Amino acid sequence: VCFIGRSNVGKSSLIKALFSLAPEVQVRVSKKPGHTKKMNFFQVGKYFTLVDMPGYGFKAPKDFVDMVEAYLKERPNLTRTFLLIDGVVGIQKTDSIAIEMCEEFSLPYVMVLTKIDKASKGYLAKQVLQIQEFVDTQTQGCFPQLFPVSSVTYSGIHLLRCFLAHITGNLHQ
Numbered sequence: 001v002c003f004i005g006r007s008n009v010g011k012s013s014l015i016k017a018l019f020s021l022a023p024e025v026q027v028r029v030s031k032k033p034g035h036t037k038k039m040n041f042f043q044v045g046k047y048f049t050l051v052d053m054p055g056y057g058f059k060a061p062k063d064f065v066d067m068v069e070a071y072l073k074e075r076p077n078l079t080r081t082f083l084l085i086d087g088v089v090g091i092q093k094t095d096s097i098a099i100e101m102c103e104e105f106s107l108p109y110v111m112v113l114t115k116i117d118k119a120s121k122g123y124l125a126k127q128v129l130q131i132q133e134f135v136d137t138q139t140q141g142c143f144p145q146l147f148p149v150s151s152v153t154y155s156g157i158h159l160l161r162c163f164l165a166h167i168t169g170n171l172h173q
Protein backbone atom coordinates (compact mmCIF):
# COMPACT_ATOMS: atom_id res chain seq x y z
CA VAL A 1 0.00 0.00 0.00
CA CYS A 2 1.18 3.53 -0.55
CA PHE A 3 0.30 7.00 0.71
CA ILE A 4 0.24 9.96 -1.65
CA GLY A 5 -0.93 13.57 -1.37
CA ARG A 6 0.13 17.22 -1.51
CA SER A 7 3.23 18.16 0.42
CA ASN A 8 2.34 18.89 4.06
CA VAL A 9 -1.07 17.16 3.86
CA GLY A 10 0.00 14.79 6.64
CA LYS A 11 1.14 11.55 4.93
CA SER A 12 4.05 10.81 7.23
CA SER A 13 2.01 11.80 10.32
CA LEU A 14 -0.82 9.48 9.29
CA ILE A 15 1.57 6.56 8.81
CA LYS A 16 3.08 7.31 12.20
CA ALA A 17 -0.38 7.28 13.82
CA LEU A 18 -1.55 4.15 12.00
CA PHE A 19 1.59 2.23 12.89
CA SER A 20 2.27 3.64 16.35
CA LEU A 21 2.27 0.07 17.67
CA ALA A 22 4.71 -1.20 15.01
CA PRO A 23 8.22 -0.20 16.14
CA GLU A 24 9.74 -1.07 12.74
CA VAL A 25 7.80 1.77 11.07
CA GLN A 26 9.93 4.82 11.86
CA VAL A 27 8.62 7.76 9.81
CA ARG A 28 9.90 11.32 9.92
CA VAL A 29 7.49 14.23 10.16
CA SER A 30 8.26 17.91 9.65
CA LYS A 31 6.50 21.28 9.77
CA LYS A 32 8.20 22.24 6.51
CA PRO A 33 6.48 21.15 3.30
CA GLY A 34 8.57 18.95 1.05
CA HIS A 35 10.14 17.04 3.90
CA THR A 36 9.86 13.55 2.45
CA LYS A 37 12.13 13.57 -0.62
CA LYS A 38 12.28 9.93 -1.57
CA MET A 39 9.90 7.03 -1.49
CA ASN A 40 10.33 5.42 1.92
CA PHE A 41 9.55 1.72 2.18
CA PHE A 42 8.59 0.11 5.47
CA GLN A 43 8.10 -3.56 6.05
CA VAL A 44 5.23 -4.17 8.50
CA GLY A 45 6.28 -7.43 10.15
CA LYS A 46 5.88 -10.19 7.62
CA TYR A 47 2.49 -8.88 6.58
CA PHE A 48 2.94 -6.14 3.97
CA THR A 49 5.07 -3.22 2.84
CA LEU A 50 3.97 0.40 2.92
CA VAL A 51 5.40 3.33 1.03
CA ASP A 52 5.55 6.92 2.28
CA MET A 53 5.73 9.12 -0.82
CA PRO A 54 7.12 12.61 -1.24
CA GLY A 55 4.34 15.17 -1.63
CA TYR A 56 3.24 16.83 -4.86
CA GLY A 57 2.65 20.54 -5.35
CA PHE A 58 4.61 23.13 -3.42
CA LYS A 59 8.23 22.09 -2.78
CA ALA A 60 7.84 18.70 -4.42
CA PRO A 61 11.14 17.07 -5.41
CA LYS A 62 12.05 17.68 -9.07
CA ASP A 63 12.12 14.00 -9.90
CA PHE A 64 8.65 13.49 -8.39
CA VAL A 65 6.88 12.66 -11.63
CA ASP A 66 9.48 10.17 -12.85
CA MET A 67 9.70 8.54 -9.47
CA VAL A 68 6.12 8.39 -8.25
CA GLU A 69 4.21 8.05 -11.51
CA ALA A 70 6.46 5.25 -12.66
CA TYR A 71 6.01 3.44 -9.37
CA LEU A 72 2.23 3.77 -9.34
CA LYS A 73 1.97 2.67 -12.94
CA GLU A 74 4.37 -0.25 -12.90
CA ARG A 75 4.13 -1.85 -9.48
CA PRO A 76 1.96 -4.95 -9.93
CA ASN A 77 1.71 -5.84 -6.23
CA LEU A 78 0.50 -2.40 -5.16
CA THR A 79 -2.72 -3.39 -3.39
CA ARG A 80 -4.14 0.05 -2.64
CA THR A 81 -3.21 3.70 -2.90
CA PHE A 82 -4.29 6.03 -0.09
CA LEU A 83 -4.78 9.50 -1.51
CA LEU A 84 -4.74 12.10 1.24
CA ILE A 85 -6.77 15.31 0.95
CA ASP A 86 -6.61 18.08 3.54
CA GLY A 87 -10.03 17.84 5.21
CA VAL A 88 -10.06 21.56 5.96
CA VAL A 89 -9.17 22.96 2.52
CA GLY A 90 -10.78 20.20 0.43
CA ILE A 91 -9.80 19.14 -3.11
CA GLN A 92 -7.27 21.55 -4.64
CA LYS A 93 -6.07 21.74 -8.23
CA THR A 94 -3.00 19.57 -7.60
CA ASP A 95 -5.25 17.01 -5.86
CA SER A 96 -7.38 16.83 -9.01
CA ILE A 97 -4.27 16.01 -11.03
CA ALA A 98 -3.44 13.16 -8.64
CA ILE A 99 -7.03 11.90 -8.81
CA GLU A 100 -6.89 11.97 -12.62
CA MET A 101 -3.62 10.03 -12.49
CA CYS A 102 -5.16 7.32 -10.28
CA GLU A 103 -8.14 7.12 -12.62
CA GLU A 104 -5.94 6.98 -15.73
CA PHE A 105 -3.80 4.16 -14.32
CA SER A 106 -6.95 2.37 -13.08
CA LEU A 107 -5.49 2.19 -9.56
CA PRO A 108 -7.74 1.08 -6.74
CA TYR A 109 -7.52 4.05 -4.38
CA VAL A 110 -9.05 5.38 -1.20
CA MET A 111 -9.53 9.00 -0.19
CA VAL A 112 -8.48 9.96 3.32
CA LEU A 113 -9.39 13.39 4.70
CA THR A 114 -6.68 14.63 7.06
CA LYS A 115 -6.38 17.14 9.91
CA ILE A 116 -10.05 16.98 10.87
CA ASP A 117 -9.15 18.22 14.37
CA LYS A 118 -8.62 21.67 12.81
CA ALA A 119 -12.23 22.27 11.77
CA SER A 120 -15.60 22.44 13.51
CA LYS A 121 -18.00 19.49 13.13
CA GLY A 122 -20.40 21.57 11.05
CA TYR A 123 -17.75 22.76 8.62
CA LEU A 124 -16.37 19.26 8.35
CA ALA A 125 -19.78 17.73 7.64
CA LYS A 126 -20.16 20.14 4.71
CA GLN A 127 -16.70 19.27 3.37
CA VAL A 128 -17.30 15.52 3.67
CA LEU A 129 -20.63 15.76 1.83
CA GLN A 130 -19.09 17.82 -0.94
CA ILE A 131 -16.15 15.42 -1.42
CA GLN A 132 -18.50 12.42 -1.19
CA GLU A 133 -20.59 13.91 -3.98
CA PHE A 134 -17.43 14.32 -6.06
CA VAL A 135 -16.37 10.69 -5.44
CA ASP A 136 -19.85 9.39 -6.30
CA THR A 137 -20.19 11.34 -9.54
CA GLN A 138 -16.66 11.94 -10.88
CA THR A 139 -14.59 8.85 -10.07
CA GLN A 140 -14.48 5.19 -11.07
CA GLY A 141 -11.62 3.66 -9.10
CA CYS A 142 -12.10 5.45 -5.81
CA PHE A 143 -13.44 3.43 -2.86
CA PRO A 144 -16.94 4.82 -2.13
CA GLN A 145 -16.31 5.30 1.60
CA LEU A 146 -14.25 8.30 2.76
CA PHE A 147 -11.98 8.09 5.79
CA PRO A 148 -11.81 11.35 7.79
CA VAL A 149 -8.88 11.20 10.24
CA SER A 150 -6.78 13.17 12.66
CA SER A 151 -3.23 12.10 13.45
CA VAL A 152 -3.35 14.39 16.48
CA THR A 153 -6.53 13.17 18.22
CA TYR A 154 -6.44 9.71 16.53
CA SER A 155 -10.03 10.23 15.41
CA GLY A 156 -10.77 7.75 12.57
CA ILE A 157 -7.42 6.00 12.94
CA HIS A 158 -8.83 2.76 14.32
CA LEU A 159 -11.30 2.34 11.46
CA LEU A 160 -8.55 2.98 8.92
CA ARG A 161 -6.32 0.41 10.68
CA CYS A 162 -9.10 -2.17 10.35
CA PHE A 163 -9.58 -1.29 6.69
CA LEU A 164 -5.82 -1.65 6.05
CA ALA A 165 -5.77 -5.02 7.80
CA HIS A 166 -8.77 -6.08 5.72
CA ILE A 167 -7.42 -5.09 2.30
CA THR A 168 -4.00 -6.62 3.00
CA GLY A 169 -5.66 -9.91 4.01
CA ASN A 170 -4.74 -9.64 7.68
CA LEU A 171 -8.18 -9.29 9.26
CA HIS A 172 -9.04 -12.77 10.44
CA GLN A 173 -12.60 -13.17 11.64
Ligand SMILES: Nc1nc2c(ncn2[C@@H]2O[C@H](COP(=O)(O)OP(=O)(O)OP(=O)(O)O)[C@@H](O)[C@H]2O)c(=O)[nH]1
Nearest residue numbers: 007008009010011012013030034035036055115151
Ligand atom coordinates in the same frame (compact mmCIF):
# COMPACT_ATOMS: atom_id res chain seq x y z
N1 LIG B 1 -3.58 19.55 13.40
C1 LIG B 1 -3.05 18.55 12.70
N2 LIG B 1 -1.84 18.69 12.12
C2 LIG B 1 -1.33 17.66 11.41
C3 LIG B 1 -2.05 16.44 11.25
N3 LIG B 1 -1.30 15.62 10.46
C4 LIG B 1 -0.16 16.30 10.17
N4 LIG B 1 -0.17 17.52 10.74
C5 LIG B 1 0.89 18.53 10.64
O1 LIG B 1 1.11 18.86 9.28
C6 LIG B 1 2.50 19.06 9.01
C7 LIG B 1 2.99 18.15 7.89
O2 LIG B 1 2.90 16.80 8.30
P1 LIG B 1 3.68 15.62 7.54
O3 LIG B 1 3.11 14.35 8.08
O4 LIG B 1 5.15 15.80 7.59
O5 LIG B 1 3.18 15.87 6.04
P2 LIG B 1 3.63 15.12 4.70
O6 LIG B 1 2.41 14.99 3.85
O7 LIG B 1 4.36 13.85 5.02
O8 LIG B 1 4.60 16.21 4.04
P3 LIG B 1 5.79 16.00 2.93
O9 LIG B 1 6.65 14.86 3.39
O10 LIG B 1 6.48 17.31 2.96
O11 LIG B 1 5.12 15.73 1.63
C8 LIG B 1 3.23 18.82 10.35
O12 LIG B 1 3.41 20.06 10.98
C9 LIG B 1 2.22 17.97 11.12
O13 LIG B 1 2.37 18.11 12.52
C10 LIG B 1 -3.34 16.32 11.88
O14 LIG B 1 -4.05 15.31 11.79
N5 LIG B 1 -3.79 17.41 12.58
Ligand SMILES: [Mg+2]
Nearest residue numbers: 011012035036
Ligand atom coordinates in the same frame (compact mmCIF):
# COMPACT_ATOMS: atom_id res chain seq x y z
MG1 LIG C 1 6.26 13.23 4.51
